[in-house]
Amino acid sequence: MSNFSQTLWDVIIAGGGPAGLFAAIRCAELNPNLKILIIEKASQTLGKVIISGGGRCNVTHACFEPAKLITYYPRGGNELRGAFTRFQPKDTVEWFESRNVKLKVESDGRMFPVTDDSNTIANCLRESAKNAGVKVKTGINLLDVEKNKNGFKLEVRSEGKLFYLQAKKLLLATGSDSKTREIAKSLGHTIISPVPSLFTFNIKDKRIDGLAGVSVENVKLKMDTVTTQGALLITHWGLSGPAVLRCSAWGARILFDKKYTSPLFINWLADYTFESALEVLQRNKDWQENAKKKVSTQPAFSQIPLRLWKQLTNFIEEKNWGDLSKAEIRKLAQELTAANFVIQGKGIFKEEFVTCGGVKLSEVDFKTMQSKIVNNLFFAGEVLDIDGITGGFNFQSSWTTGWLAGNALG
């Protein structure tokens, strides 16, 4: 260990995740003369990459227009706009392809390695770092940082022993680790408090009881000030699917403050209003052929699966279309376009976990990822108050901010 602690490193990168490795590789390839060290507290680098996307690693998203791309980030979109003009998903695809890792696009835009194996991505990054001459030390936990005349003095622990490292420049790429965010705070940065993003909703309600696995292609959700649209999946515990995950991401702070209990309004017909749904229902009632048909078995809208329609119309009992009162038609229109549910808790979305919060973005220069407060201190990845919705956007912000930091450091 003594060699490491006696070296004056040009660049130390704390955190061997995707942001840290990407930065190190860019930096080393730009300037092979630099002494670059990555310190990683776990026994191996890229732990999250390996488990990501169900073991397949959803590397990025096939969205190649920065203006559109930023709409997938509940926090950080504005700051990433310029950054994406410098390094965006197209560059990510080319970066990996130039290292013989081909990516493929799935129908929803998510991009994976053609091998469907996250190890392909991890191995490519580790190999590229090694080939570029980056030193990687695992099992080293960064505990504290002090600014001094040479740059930064890092207090670290390895195998129970404390020692110090010295670097001219420091990149913090430690993800959502709360202790390192405290280090950034001790150096003068503001930390936006972390709260979970991307989760499912726990909802117990007769209307969705026993319907686990049923999905609706396009619904609109309204929770407090947040409105989202997309597919919805009924689960054993409540609701999931893209519309719910988006709602959890944009409503992350609101739901945290509400202790994950909140009314949720579902428009099962997405693009219909109360009035336009009412019109269709009224036409169904007035239609002679329908008069003697049961509402529960004769849906008025094909986009609602029959099993769900039956439960949503349960309050009408077994009435025929022709026997519905005006009040019942109105209630049905209400139930279809603004059904009132209650979120009772937060579930787990197994494919991807993300935290929002982190280093305040206005304190960082997004051309270089350098701190505006401490000279020669840089940030990349999830340590920043950036998060995207599910679909490869979180890795993309790590590739982009890592690349920009590496570019500036090199």
Ligand SMILES: Cc1cc2nc3c(=O)[nH]c(=O)nc-3n(C[C@H](O)[C@H](O)[C@H](O)COP(=O)(O)OP(=O)(O)OC[C@H]3O[C@@H](n4cnc5c(N)ncnc54)[C@H](O)[C@@H]3O)c2cc1C
């Ligand atoms: C289960 C799961 C699946 C996911 N799937 C996807 C996906 O398919 N697509 C997608 O876009 N996003 C996905 N994500 C999100 C994505 O993994 C993160 O956004 C991304 O890893 C952030 O990269 P990072 O380098 O900033 O941080 P991290 O990947 O968290 O890396 C930070 C590294 O720093 C190390 N570290 C922390 N503190 C210290 C310290 N004090 N000293 C030394 N080292 C330290 C950590 O051990 C870690 O290795 C997933 C997340 C999870 C949890």
